[in-house]
Amino acid sequence: MAVTLHDVARVAGVSIKTVSNVINAYPHIRPATRERVEAAIAELGYVPNLTARSLKSGRTGAIALAVPELGLSYFAELAAAVIEAAEAAGLVVLVEQTGGDRDRELELLRSPRLKMTDGLIFSALGMSEADVASLRVDFPMVLLGERIFGGPIDHVTMRNVEAARAATEYLIASGRRRIAVVGAHEDEIVGSAALRLQGHREALEAHGIPFDESLIGYTTLWHRSNGARSMTELLDRGVAFDAVFGLNDTLALGAMRVLQASGRRVPEDVAVMGFDDLDEAGYSIPSLTTVDPGQKWIAKTAVATLVERIASGAELGPPRLLLADFRIAERESAVAAPAA
Amino acid sequence: MAVTLHDVARVAGVSIKTVSNVINAYPHIRPATRERVEAAIAELGYVPNLTARSLKSGRTGAIALAVPELGLSYFAELAAAVIEAAEAAGLVVLVEQTGGDRDRELELLRSPRLKMTDGLIFSALGMSEADVASLRVDFPMVLLGERIFGGPIDHVTMRNVEAARAATEYLIASGRRRIAVVGAHEDEIVGSAALRLQGHREALEAHGIPFDESLIGYTTLWHRSNGARSMTELLDRGVAFDAVFGLNDTLALGAMRVLQASGRRVPEDVAVMGFDDLDEAGYSIPSLTTVDPGQKWIAKTAVATLVERIASGAELGPPRLLLADFRIAERESAVAAPAA
DNA sequence: CCAGCACTCTACAACGTTGTACCCCAGTGG
DNA sequence: CCACTGGGGTACAACGTTGTAGAGTGCTGG
Missing domain, CATH: 3.40.50.2300 (Response regulator)
Structure with a gap:
């Protein structure tokens, strides 16, 4: 059914590795060969199988975002900002809802579903300091929220x-x-x-x-x-x-x-x-x-930090605490000068 | 680094296939063997690699949801409902934002990123009837929204x-x-x-x-x-x-x-x-x-329909149009009896 | 006592991709 | 004329899993 490198290779009359090389912009390819391969790709409508690529490379190109509930505007806006920042970094985002429930949060951290992602941005709401050990996981993670401080992982939050x-x-x-x-x-x-x-x-x-x-x-x-x-x-x-x-x-x-x-x-x-x-x-x-x-900053910083951790792993040094700047957004319901 | 079936098999003293069989609840395994394998799994903290499983099975266990923008409450609530319904079906949801932009919507439909999912729930906002041909894709898809009717795919929407x-x-x-x-x-x-x-x-x-x-x-x-x-x-x-x-x-x-x-x-x-x-x-x-x-119904039905299509493919017959029931939610801003 | 079966388990190949090693050829310098 | 270099390409193995085929058991019935 699906078109693979083999099909393209057969049509172009080259080996599958050459097709792979064309796709991955390997420099040493004769223009004529490159053209034939590209023609075959276009003709067959070949699309790389990202699952296979992931298996080989160990990277999925996806990150997970766990929030209590998208129905809560705060988290909806957070998710929107995270997805936007992730897209800019070439990543897609898998969104999970925990309901802010401690047990579901702990369960999520152990879930094999996370193996489908390169890392997790975790907005915890139900966990407490007592659960800090559960944050010691073997995949890159960035913590949001204010339930746990001084944990073993990077933490991005507000003042x-x-x-x-x-x-x-x-x-x-x-x-x-x-x-x-x-x-x-x-x-x-x-x-x-x-x-x-x-x-x-x-x-x-x-x-x-x-x-x-x-x-x-x-x-x-x-x-x-x-x-x-x-x-x-x-x-x-x-x-x-x-x-x-x-x-x-x-x-x-x-x-x-x-x-x-x-x-x-x-x-x-x-x-x-x-x-x-x-x-x-x-x-x-x-x-x-x-x-x-500073929610936008938090979202951007969380993605950037996670991307760094994914790239360099533990070498990045000890966990960091990153705090956003805040400001008062002055509107009508409370004004600087006392109202009459 | 990561624990694989091989590691578990070595510790348990069995073949990797036997470990696989234990994990997949294959019935014909001696209790003693099963115990040894389970002990090894627990000891090593083995977690199946879903990417590899996906490659083999052709299923990822993930679906994509494309909406214009999570910052819009309607779509945030839709996403929440879809994620909830998907979780009940054992699926995770990858959320994409298109900004309601036609070009980004069309691009999304051709994106290889969708290869990481089993199907797409697509809430279109920028496309029009002229783009109906783009909906003819080779992966399962359910359309939401009212930009296109009579397209080549299942459509769940409201009256x-x-x-x-x-x-x-x-x-x-x-x-x-x-x-x-x-x-x-x-x-x-x-x-x-x-x-x-x-x-x-x-x-x-x-x-x-x-x-x-x-x-x-x-x-x-x-x-x-x-x-x-x-x-x-x-x-x-x-x-x-x-x-x-x-x-x-x-x-x-x-x-x-x-x-x-x-x-x-x-x-x-x-x-x-x-x-x-x-x-x-x-x-x-x-x-x-x-x-x-009837948004909740729409979300549930979209997931259920997509799951069906994923399971049975084209055999399910021609595209269907599924319409939710509606009702007036009576509150204060407009009341049945004319206000004084 | 043996064919036949059910059970338990294993070896191997495959999913589609990329990394490694290698081969061949043309051109270069000595 | 021969090593050497590097461009252009190939074959093969591997990522971690599951499907298929089949190899051993031991038990059953005739």
């Missing part, structure tokens, strides 16, 4: 603490003092929620504002509905606040909806700050002021 | 015309008569925009409502900003309307934002209807009434 601190400082600078938080995770030590909450506390402390536990809204997941529910609870609690820091954009948008439905004006009565700078942060009503944590 | 007609009829039933449309494509004959607009017109006609060109907002892309811009134009135009039909949710959400910013109440002054039933349709303010076009 969660500093960025969150900057976010809260932005709110403080605009005159806000009672800042509610949506999306905290109870008893969590590692993970984005804990780090961002820590940055928030640091900012409060730096400005002599006492931390008020009653302003913290806890959720398990970071879906929009969790942000909405958490805000409802805060309102029911009856505590006063003049700003809300959603630990991600999705939470912030969910919370903002409830705030507005309750009759509060954003940003006049309550300023809202998000985290992630999703596409949609620019299109909510009002548009969402948020932290751009 | 655009009927669903859009139902959407407009829903608005009419709730007492709306002047229904603006956002997202039409000028001079388009095929494609979602044209089909949905056609359904809209059919509904108007069926109810004796004249079609008013001045109520149609044209855009090129279907991003949120296009919906916002288009709505701004409609408002500037000064035409009166009591409902807006966004040809997709993203457009509808963008338009809704502008509507509200202009002081109009949704749904009291203007009802808003979307199309797609994205996750976020449930979390806007107000939540978006929209058409659920």
Whole structure:
């Protein structure tokens, strides 16, 4: 069925190796031979069998990307950026969804399916420091996310603490003092929620504002509905606040909806700050002021780092920690000058 | 470096074929032998080389999914559903982004990278009927989208015309008569925009409502900003309307934002209807009434159809057209009983 | 007691490609 | 005239797996 080098070789009247040489741009080939081979390739519509090539070379030209869920905008945008960067490097991307489930994440790391790729970009969400040993795998891997630090592999991520601190400082600078938080995770030590909450506390402390536990809204997941529910609870609690820091954009948008439905004006009565700078942060009503944590850079850097590891293996030295720059994306939901 | 069947065979003291037989659950193996082999596998941490297996079997266990862009929520949710369905079928998914660009779509169809997969689920956006010949490829493929009908391959899609007609009829039933449309494509004959607009017109006609060109907002892309811009134009135009039909949710959400910013109440002054039933349709303010076009079914069916084609090839008979059921997802932005 | 069978296992070839070794030839310098 | 060089090409093995054919067992039934 499929056309192979043998078929091309027969038609061109040369050996299969010569055809292979033509395809791989081997220099020492007579123009006449090259032409005959190219004609045969065109005539038969030959396409190299990448599986065979992979077997021989040990490289597949594919990398895997594991994310919790593409339905979450953050990860969809991450995947888009990774695929784009990979394509620029001549790689294709195999996308896996783990659901953010620890067991599925661990299972993925042991899956033979990864043998079909040259390496893995792994955005972990369910694993914890206790699982760090599982990251010691025999294929190139780059870790994303903030569940594990100091692991045995390259890690590309964002400055969660500093960025969150900057976010809260932005709110403080605009005159806000009672800042509610949506999306905290109870008893969590590692993970984005804990780090961002820590940055928030640091900012409060730096400005002599006492931390008020009653302003913290806890959720398990970071879906929009969790942000909405958490805000409802805060309102029911009856505590006063003049700003809300959603630990991600999705939470912030969910919370903002409830705030507005309750009759509060954003940003006049309550300023809202998000985290992630999703596409949609620019299109909510009002548009969402948020932290751009450098996701594009993270995607590019993750691919570049993985490509390096694939090329040079362990020789590249000890695992590196690469941190993206962040910035506050100023929009309508929270403005630098305190609103009237 | 990597452990192979040979290594396992040597340790277990059997031939490599026996090890292969153990792995592939070949029945006639003595328990003692099986145990020794399994012990050796565990001891060495053997993982089958899928590339080699692919070369031998001609199957890779991977399928490709080509979408315009994962940053577009519709396609992110589609990809999530396809990956989930594929995983259930024991397949992994290689995701490609075409940008909705015709040339890149055509190039993709000829790309040797597809040789690494067993088939392709192709969501075309840039191609047109003129390119139908390019769909005649020698690998299994399932087409999604509405750019091409009657092509030489299986096609899974939604009932655009009927669903859009139902959407407009829903608005009419709730007492709306002047229904603006956002997202039409000028001079388009095929494609979602044209089909949905056609359904809209059919509904108007069926109810004796004249079609008013001045109520149609044209855009090129279907991003949120296009919906916002288009709505701004409609408002500037000064035409009166009591409902807006966004040809997709993203457009509808963008338009809704502008509507509200202009002081109009949704749904009291203007009802808003979307199309797609994205996750976020449930979390806007107000939540978006929209058409659920059966995306999950489409994803599942596309995978199932592709799997069938992979298994039985051309014997499966002529190309099929498979259409999903749709339903109106009733939320706040447009309600069945006319709002006060 | 032996043909016949089922079971258990092995040797070998193949999937389609590329790396290695080699061969042949023409031209060159001594 | 002969080694030597290098261009142009070939044959063969190998990547790690599975299909095919077949070789030994031991057991069964006639």
